[in-house]
Amino acid sequence: MPAKRRLVFSTVLVAVLALLHGVPWLVLVLAPGWPTAVTVTGTVLAVGAAVGFPVAMWQGHGARHRDRAAVAGDVWLGVVWQLFAWTLVAGAAELVAVVAGADRTVIRGIAVVALIWIAGLLLWGHRQAMRVPPVRWVDVRLPRLGADLDGFRVAMITDTHFGPLDRSRWSAAVADVVNGLDADLVAHAGDMADGSVEQRRGQAAPLARMTAREGRVYITGNHEYMSGAAAWTAHLEDLGWTVLRNRHLLIRRGAATLAVAGVDDRTAAGSGVAGHGTDLARALHGVDPDHPVLLLSHQPRQVSLARAAGVDLQLSGHTHGGQMWPFHLLVRAEQGVLQGLSRHGDRTQLYTSRGSGFWGPPFRIFAPNEITLLTLRAG
Template sequence: MRFIIFATVFLLVMGLLSFFISKRFINKLDISKKSKLFLNIFLLINFLGVIAYMCTRYLVSVPNDLYFLLSLPIGVIFLLFCTTLMYEVLSHLPKIRKDKKRRAFMKKSIDLGSLAFATSITAKAIYNAKQSYIEKVNVKIPNLKKPYNVVQLSDVHIGGLIDQDFIKDIVYKVNKLNPDAVFITGDLVDTDIKFAKKAVDELENLKSKYGTYFIVGNHEYFHGVEEIMAYLKSINIKVLENENVYIGKDNQGFNLAGVYDVFGYRANKFEPDIKKALEDVKDSPTILLAHQPKYINELNNQNIDLVLSGHTHGGQIVPFNLLVRLAQPYIKGLHQHNPKTQIYVSKGTGFWGPPMRLGASSEITYLKLTS
């Protein structure tokens, strides 16, 4: 029922955006009627693609090439909507009143420029989605007795276009960094685990001194959170369930705590509990894994030095980051939340929905922890 309500509202919004693009952009372009008709037909087919995507989102029988095509329309509509807003602004700039030729030239330039802009940013966004970059971040943690190099992966969203080959490439890049530990901060699996096993199994090849640690994100709750956690444990990934472990030796390391995602409050199961997660921690610096950045607002006087989060995708496609900011206190990067606690928010290692990224590249985060 929740998905039906979401899908209905989502399709209504996509339909309204498509209508707005048609009326305020395509129909105002200084091009032939045949060209306008072609673009409007393209817009209609694109919207039908959104409907097809919503119907096939979790059907594993859909071939990957077809799934790729069905995944694009959402991003296309969003980028065309942004182009339309830009076009509206440019169209209302002070006009040259006397010279009709110059006025016509300016109109033509804006029209063609807007079409070229929409095409180029769409192509660039598609290209960016498959590129995962190493994001090197230096974090100073008081009282850390020796330096550590750790890797954070987040929001991989295995399922659909994020397949075994994608994960194999990620594992290769992580192993080249030779990290002390690997932290996966949620939204790793975005389908039933039985369809994701081949891709997930690649994570068993991650190599680090102290192992791989995982916390659930909101998307794990949609696909059988119990089964996903159980399978990850079976391939030697430590799942932190409102608990902590010690990374390092001879009291020269740090506490690593992890909580369930705040979506657990809505699901009425696997709810985050920071007090339980910090039980019996040693007198050493503490790092907390919490999927959504807004969980930091639930922390009171806990002695936490660094929070590692994801969830936001860095906005994934600008200017969507402005909307994400309404729900999350931080979108990406390292922030000093208060005199004691820092938070780092990953832009995500995969993507969700359209295979597009613009202004927020996929990242494998390489954190250098020093005193």
């Protein structure tokens, strides 16, 4: 990295760390005017966290891939983000109180209430992230679907993000839930893991025993291209899954046919992985134009391609439903949708899952996880 670029990167990093840790310090430690011992302790903790956080992230997510450091960094990322976001609110309340002439007791009360609220949110959010996802039942009417495929059931998981926290038991429980849904098709819409196959093999192992009448299909997400996409696609094939890399398969029942297609993630072309890249035309090559198309595409924003190609239903993940407030606003702005069923044009519908797992910080705040059972209804 050139010296000028390193300088800019370092400056931005220091500024972000100072802001993330400085605002909570100002609102919770300095402004309330605590006794000296409390103020000093709070200051030492804030400075220590600001210094230790990037070190943990570098050790955990850099070339060394130390899982314990990654867990520590990820946890603190979630904690400090909630501290920063909610102390902005608390800081505004403190400012109003000062203008109104409130004494120091009121300011301290606001700080204490903010801490209790943040701690409660984090505990609840951790439980939401670590739980086995509840099933979300969704009916989707496809006007072009033949009557013989009416009631076709697709069990969808996505964004499992097997990572530094060992969630093998969680993964096994997810497999049990999926198998209990009696689905016709199981689909994984990408972001399988954060880490190599060798690192996360145990967490992915329960995928081998997921069952469905018409099989199991999988596409790559953007995180596969940070974790060894070629190895992960080969491993999923070894586990008995059909990897839909810019291709399709046909499901026939009686007189009805459904094309199930999948494309590589939109980041694939720039990843350096040979032969990978989104190619919807290739995925749909040879599909009868009269047959309805179910498309797996990791990122919702790719629905513009699906709409242009006349796809009937796109299944996506990637957004995590925002995962932690207020990222909902950023995700919606970047992807166009956050979660749920939406219509795009006269024919194309999009279902965006909030995801089954989580990325990084083990928290889900105002963004519950899900396993989705989509029942396709004939038009």
